[in-house]
Amino acid sequence: MELLYPNLLTVLSLANGERNQQQQQAEAQLKIWEVQQGYHYLLQEVYLKTEVPLQERWLAILCFKNGIDKYWRSSKQNAISKEEKQQIRSRVFMLLSEKNNQLTIQNAHLIGRIVRFDFPNEWPTLFDDIVQYLEDLVFSKNDLVSTNNLLIILNQIIKTVSQVRIGRARHAMQSKAPLVVPILVRLYIKFFQEWTQTIDLSLMEVCYLCLKNLRRLIPEGFEQPHKNVDIVEFLKVSIAHLQLLVVEHEKYSSDLLERYVKCYSKVYYNLISVNPTSFVLLPCSQDILTTFLSLLELKAEVIYNSNEEENDFWETLALKGFMILKKIIAYIYKKGAVVLKQRNEKEEVNMAIKKLSTEFFTPQVVQHLCDLIINWYLKLKPCDLESWQLEPEEWCNEELSKSWEYQIRPCAENFFQDLISFFKDILTDFVLNKISNGLVKNNNVEDILVKDSIFSTFQLSSTSIANNVNFDELLTQIFIPQGLNNDMVENKIIKRRVCLIISEWVSVDCSRQSRLSIYKFLVTLMDPQNKLLNDKVVKLTAIQTLKSVIDDWDFQKVDIQPYINDFIQLSLIMLDEMDFTESKLFILNTLAMVLERCNPLVPIDTLMQVLAIVPGFWQMSTDTNEMILKTALLRVLKSLVVTLNEKSPAAYSICLPLIKASCASGNSENYSLLGEDGYELWLSVLQYCPQSEINNQIILNLFELIRMGLLEGTESLPIVMSIIRSYSLISPQLFQSEEALELFRILSGYLSNMRDDSLAIFIALMDILMLECGDNQLFLNNLISSGLFSALVHYAIDEKQAVVSANKAFLVLSRLAQKSPETFFNILNHLSIDKEPFLTKWVDYYKSNGNPRNKKSNLVGLISLTLFGLKQGSSIVIQLWPTVIKYAFLFMEELNEDGESAVNLYDHDFVYEDINDYNYLDPTIAPHGENIRYKSLLERSDLVYTVKVSRLIHDTLTSLKQTLSSELFQTAISSTDAYTMEKLHAYRT
Incomplete structure (x- = not known):
């Protein structure tokens, strides 16, 4: 069909009709026309004509707006021609009399987009034209509708250009702003006087648009x-x-x-x-x-x-x-x-x-502001007290999630923090006097609300006045006694405030002795037996405070030990008392933190009680809103597994089915919501699995879920790879299977672009597998067939990779070279990998290894390859031999493997970097199963431990002397430099 105005109108009408074949054909025709010259000009023609039905005009303006995005730039394929754009720009202000407000707004948006592309280069007179139109419409024609529409367009133009940070548009607008502002100010004053006298809503709307334009133009222009x-x-x-x-x-x-x-x-x-x-x-x-x-x-x-x-x-x-x-x-x-x-x-x-x-912020004004905030804006409002009474959980949860920019009390709190921070010299004594003078007032609800407001100033001042007060004294002598006062039911307000004060101050200034008082105070508030204190808001605030105290840097778990059992028991009771998902979620998250931070001091019976609640809550959490509870339950289970350590199999009957339910990617809703926490739990189960359970078939069967997790979990890649690493220590035989072949294929695709965190885990995984299975043909076949070996080699020699990262790849390859240099060379030949650049790069990068373990592991691999290559007469190995043997002697000088400190020489800087985390954080925690498995593997299979470099040199020289002819042996010796020659001579004698 030819692109003509009548045809376009007909097609637009059909495209707006019912969904049928004709409608689909019309849409297809519009798609064909959109790349033809003149199409957008005709679309503009359609929506400019008021006699055209509104639906066709609406579709035309939408198609036109989309076309601007796709074809207005001259660099775009099928771009609108310069001539057509000029014709379109010449008519953009022809719709000013439009009475449909929505169509006007759409028109303003599309003009804004044109301006973004064409101003100022192609449309330098834009603002001059608008000023001229405004003058004419207001002072000559008195056309209110057109003025209103033009102001809507101008507002969109200013908004669009103001957002530009690169290019000339914003500066060009600023050069025109002195031209536009005077007319806007004149119109604003004119219309304001008129509407305030007549209360004419049309005039009022136009005046508001003038104000709205000035609001954008003055700061930006x-x-x-x-x-x-x-x-x-x-x-x-x-x-x-x-x-x-x-x-x-x-x-x-x-x-x-x-x-x-x-x-x-x-x-x-x-x-x-x-x-x-x-x-x-x-x-x-x-x-x-x-x-x-x-x-x-x-x-x-x-x-x-x-x-x-x-x-x-x-x-x-x-x-x-x-x-x-x-x-x-x-x-x-x-x-x-x-x-x-x-x-x-x-x-x-x-x-x-x-x-x-x-002139403004005098001491009197600052103190007056402080008084104003205390007396009105920090106080709980009557509607707050009503909500507390009728809907305590909902009110408390809303308090925790309030945003200071949109709600008055949080905003006042935030502002007060600035006041006390910037004017601490004026306000410190002022606030402290308020606290001391307000203690005696406790006669009615109003007194309590004022006291609460005053106390909140102390809460908000923690970082500003900490050096001017003794918090420990105030806590034990004022705040906790006030919090335990039960004279009035309304004292629950003060109890909540004391908890909030503790939450804010504990990380700023709080002694160990004060923390003991805090634990006792919080247990009292959470105890359901005390009817006077049994308030949901107070309890939820208390558990929030407990979380803050435990999460603090200076937390000492031995101090909380007498109260751990009480806190956990009371938290479990609170879970049953609460109705809202948010409340339960907060309690569960706090419970998980208590278990994690207090490990291993939680009694086993208490851990079993926590474990017992999980199935019931899991079954109850069925709808989407409550699904988030399952994530908290998974976190609680993870903390339980960590705390149970070698007794963690007691949790398997609950953990293993939930891991399968959470990490099976077939259930997309469950997987998207629970997958990440499910992986965390899965990893904990594997890491803390005792040796007696490594053949647990259910645990081994979960391995088949890994492939989809690896494919789908780009964000959770580090944890999925950590799970694979754990399996390499539990059951290395799994990596001789077809499933492992698929995993290796996926990893080979990821390797070149891995982030540092994922790469560290991948290297540890491959290091373990090389030690465990480096001489297993099925494993090696998987490594080669998957492309992973080739990917490792190319990663190591890739110039774009950092030397540190490349050395990690060489570290893995050195393990295979240690196991079987013949197999190593055979694989290189099989994959047609050029040995010269590869081995040259390896030797060159060796000296950049930073720690003794990696250095020795690389050296052992290189010596192994050198010995085999010399026997085979490899030219590249003959060239590299002098450098490798020199590095061996230098290593012996750097690190005395026969010295007194040799025992601990390699017990740091493991390839598996986080294996010592728990031991480092807390020596009272027994090493977990994975720690034991890894160190056992190193002691059993790692040549770094079992072979000294001096013995390796001796064996190498002996083997070469026995294998090579006397002439070749002397040639190999004589090719070294003077330093190495001297060492070799001393060594041989």
Whole structure:
């Protein structure tokens, strides 16, 4: 079908119809036409004509917008021609009279995309044209609809260009901003006066769009807004208008008016964020700050008594007020170094900081702000107390997940932390006096709420005032006694606050003796027998605090030992008491941490009790919302297995089926949600498997799940490979199977692009397998057929790989060379690998080995290959022999294998890097099964332990002398340098 306007209109109509063959043919025709010249011009023709049915116009504008993305750039295949683009640009403002708002918005978006590509190079007059249109539409034609639509387009253009960080577009907009701002300011003032007199919503909407454009253009369009007369005038007027609308809020109450007020706050906030110096130097900056400070004070009671169902207008304004003040305080504290692109002169920055410090943030204002926050914004609101009473779990979980940027109390808390941090000299004694004076008040709920608010200031001040207070004294003499006070039911508020104080301070300043008091206090709060303390919010906060204390760097598990059993028993009781998944999840995660950090002090009977709850909770967690509980249960099981260590088989009846359920990739929902934690549990089971269980058939059968995990788990590759490594120590025979061949094929594909963490595990895996199976033909066949041996060789000699990484590959290859140099050379020949560059690179990289183990392992492999190659008359080996034997003598000098310290010479820097982790962290923990298996393998099979280099040299020389002719032997000896010759002579004599 030919591309003509009537045909296009017909096809668009069919494409909008019911799903049938004609509709599919129409879509296919549009696909054919989209690469033809003139197609996008005709699409524009369709949506510009108001007489065309709306559905066809809508489809046309969507197709056109998609076409801009695909074909507007001249570098694109089938790009729109320069002439067609010019014709399209000439008509983009012909839809200004459109009355369909959604179509106007779509038009604005597509114009924004064209501007992104063409401004300023192809469309230098863009902003000049818009200013001319605005002048004409407002002051000549008084066309409100077209003005509204043009302002929507301008807003999208400014938004698009502001996001550009590379190229000329943003700078070009800044050069035009002084042209656009005056007309926007004039229109804003004109329409504001008109709508406030007439309450005309149409005028109000157009005026709002002027404000919205200015909100974007002022911060992004000017380097120094405070030097522009129009901006200074507008901001001065805007704060007066803001004050008017706030005062007359009830009179003008509407969603649009509230959007106005929020937009003013965004103007100021964006300007402070982009250019704080310029904001502070504005003549009206102090009026702006004072206005928001007054709003925070005047509307504090209204905000305090509001609830979530009510209008959040005042709360939103208060949030912006705190955020504006927060930005200004940070600016003072950081001496103007807030924004990297700040270009103001140093004198201006100093002037701005001095103005703020002396004229606004005086000690009186700072203390007044502190009082205001304590009295209203940190206090729990009536709606909080109601939610605590009616829905304690839900309220507590919401408290844990609140975001400070969107909710008033968290925002006030965050702001207070800045206040106490930046003005600690003014506020430290002020806050401490508040605490001491507020202790005696405990007569009613209001007193308790104020005390809670005051205590929260101490909680929030931990990092700022730690050097000025003795937390241990305050904890034992004030906070814990206050937390144990049961005079009123409402004292649960203080109990919760004391827990939060502990959570915040324990990592800052808390002695071991104080921690004992904390453990006793938390056990008391969690005890269900104490009816006065039996509150879900208090309990959940207490267990949150327990997690913070245990997770701290200075935690000492011997201190908590008398309370471990109590904490675990009480946590299990709490699990039954809670109804919400989030609550149970938090308890389970804390339980897992207790088991992990307190290993091995948890009594075996208690561990069995924890194990016993898992099946029941697993069965209950069936729907998607509760599926997350299963991840927590898997983590608890992992901690249990680690803690049980050699007794871990007691958990197999529960662990092994759940591993299969979680890691079988056939069940995509289970796998995506549980796979990672399932792998963690699986790895723990293997690592802590005692020697008596290594033939457990269920464990061995799980091996068949590994292949899909390896294929699908790019993010979890390190842990999947760790599982494979564990199997190499449990049952090396598995790697002589067809399943192992598939694993090796996958690994050979991954090797060249492996991250360092995965590579370290892979090297340890291959090192173990070479020691275990290096002389097994089935294993070697798998290694060769899979391409993994070839991948290892090419990885080692790849110039793009770091020397350290290449040496790790040579380390693995050295194991095979030690086992059978003949087999090694045969494999190289079979795979047509050129021995000269390969062996030359290996010898060259040898000296870059960093630790004795790797150095000796490489050396043993090279000597083994050299001995065999010399006997075979290999030319490359004959060339490399002098270097290798020299390295052997140098190694003997560096490391005295016959010295007193020789016993511990190689007991560090294992290839399996994390084998000593648990021993290193805590010597009281017995080594796990994998640790024992690995070290047993090294002692049994590693030539690093069983052969000294001196003996190796002796045996090598003896073998060469017996095998080579006297002439060849003397030639080999004489080819070495003077140092080596001297050593050889001394050695032979």
